[in-house]
Amino acid sequence: MSDPEDDGDGHSDAESGSGPPDAVDEERERGRSESGRPGTASETGSVSADPEAGGTADHREAGSASADRDAEGTAGETGAESVSGDTEAGATAGEPDAGARAGEPEAGAAVLDEEELGVSRELDGRVRVRWLVGPTIGSVVVATLLAGVLPPVARRVGVDFGFVPGGRAGVFASVVVVCLGLAFLWVLCYYRTWRYEVRDDSLYLTRGVVTRVQTIVPYVRVQHVDTRRSPVERLLGLSSLVVYTAGSRGADVTIPGLTDDRAADLQRRLKALAIASEEEDAV
């Protein structure tokens, strides 16, 4: 877990920098994080300070044994296709334009920077760490229970647990390994499926391993927008964006794994769009 923490530290600079967001600075941040992405092929790296970014990339190429690094390696390739689209529309045309406009949120679709429209984006890679936290705790709990309960019960039934080397510790370890392995696989797949897209009149999300789900949220329907940061997310320097509509599935629309400034930026723009929507469109 040393790497993500590292990122967290690295990121905290950016965070404090954009506390009262200096518009230009913020834009620069964002521009960098976008243009940096295809180059280093690692989102994680791009958000943290530059030397570190190089460091993480190297780290990865070296085929680190660390679990989360591994995860990034696999997803890095899939990222490439979608990211390439980013570059052409992204850093070149948008940056100066966007910088000029950042201060004043305008009504209507003009609030959205054109550079970003219709580009399918993936989540920040660190979100995988966040998704692994729950299963890790879960598997430890399950393993503890199993290691505590299973052998005695088995003995009573007459099954000898001798075949597991190391007795209880062995049971514990194997359960943890199996559970985590499954969780790992799932998180990898899930991360790969996650995409979001800021379109000119709606937000589009797609995700899901077993059941694939695509959601469209028209901006006129946005009631309010939250950014959320759980302790783990804060540690990783991530935010979740929650978009509420008046619909019965309103709170379903959550984009996890955004960098803090990206989330803040999206929130600001969606808010402006929601305000701009007509009175008559209300429920």
Add this chain to the structure above:
Amino acid sequence: MSRDDDTRGETDGPGADSGDRAGAGVARETTFDGPRKLHPLTVPYRLAQQAIGPVLFVFFAGVPSLTAMFGPRGGVLALVGVVSLAAAIVGYTVASYRRYEYELTEDTFDIRSGVFSRREREIPLRRAQNVDVSQSLVQRILGIATVGVETAGGGQTEANLQYIGEDDAEALRAAVSRRRRSDSPEPPESELAEEVFAVTERELLALAVVSTDFRLVSLLFFGGSLFGPQAFSFIGEQLFARPDSLLGLILGPVAGVAGVVVLGLLSGLINAARYYGFSLERDDEELRYRRGLFQKYSGTIPLSKVQSLTIRENVLARRLGYAALYIETAGRAGAGGDSGGGSQAAIPLAERERVRELARTIEPADLGGFERPPKRARQRYAARYTTALLVLTGVFYGVSTALEFQSYWWLPLVGLVLVPVAAHLKWANLGYALREDHAVTRTGFWSRQTKVVPYHRVQTTVSSETVFQRRRDLGTVVVDTAGAYSLGGNDAKAVDVDARTADEIREAVPDSLSRSLRRRRGQQDRGTRVDTTHGTDTASGTDAAD
């Protein structure tokens, strides 16, 4: 009910009169100027309703037990306790009555309430959804009523006035409607509501028959299986000498069937009483409903707030040519049950054509000619049902071998014959259609549900494909609205359509939404009234879009 007659003149008055026609015998209730209080009878009624229980409990359970524990001294102590408890409850009720104030201002409805923690609430009238007035039998005798004002937010009725005088309630409802529309260009001349629906006696009868409450029946079976044996052996020994005597053999099932029938009829009659005299009136801005034999309900639904329409026909009703209609607004999140869930204005059962006709007057969408899912969807259902049957058989087999008794564990396998039929029926009842201004979907065999969603009410669209659907290249699209009734997974869905079609629908519906909104805005700019009935598809609206 002479009181009712007295007030009738007044209640009609306030609805029709605005300030300028003041001379025409307007009752004092018309003007809702300044803060007002609840009906004084609220206090005794609430006390009777809420306080008697606890006080009686303490009196009958607490006093004896304390007497038993501490002797006579304990009895006195307990009595003091009872009295002070009663005093506290009375005091609180009176205080909360005195603190409660409501006020109808030009564009808000305000409520100030609370004894210990105060609350002031303002509801913008433009945001008000349904206004419902309800009265139980006792409340009718006392001449009081509950008024609820819904908004789209929150999980409960936002303003729940318990209780105000019944004439006040009616006047308040009318006043809210009037002020809600006061900003529209046309003067509130349109009190000429026409009746668009009235339930007939035949329909009520059909309702009583069709709406047998299976929960009651299952309760009977459950109770029967639980207590039946003992009761039977007990009675049996006295009456029939042996439970398995001939008499018992005949009387048992007969009593059972009779019980089911009686209970079913009873629940049907309750339903019929609940919807007795159901009528629906409409003017150009709202629907007004009225129903109930013992308990009375009435209220308004602004047409501009209608989220979706649902037509429901269960198998039996479909055979007999009946259908039910639910008009959804965004109020009241707690769906479920007949009492809540925004279904107060539901038409429980009526001849299918009348229901469709009514639905068309509210949302003019074509209800025929659905696109069906591809035929390969049937394979999915067949596979699903077969799997279920096999699992069931497996369970039966497991149980019967474990308990070592001979049984017909293979019996579920007989059902395999029915699988193709069931799969086909399920498929045949699915459908969707994207109309000019509405998305229409249909699902369900046992209880077929046709949903009409105007595009301008769409909130989000969600398409999804499970693993099994992907195998057959199918997908499901959900069109979400803010309707309260949709909360229980009751959204409009196009189920198991071709995956590409699913993508198309997912994209097309939000496009139609923005088109529809633009058109409506255009109409507004021109000063034309946005009229849900037939406004959206007029050519003038399209011209004004730019």
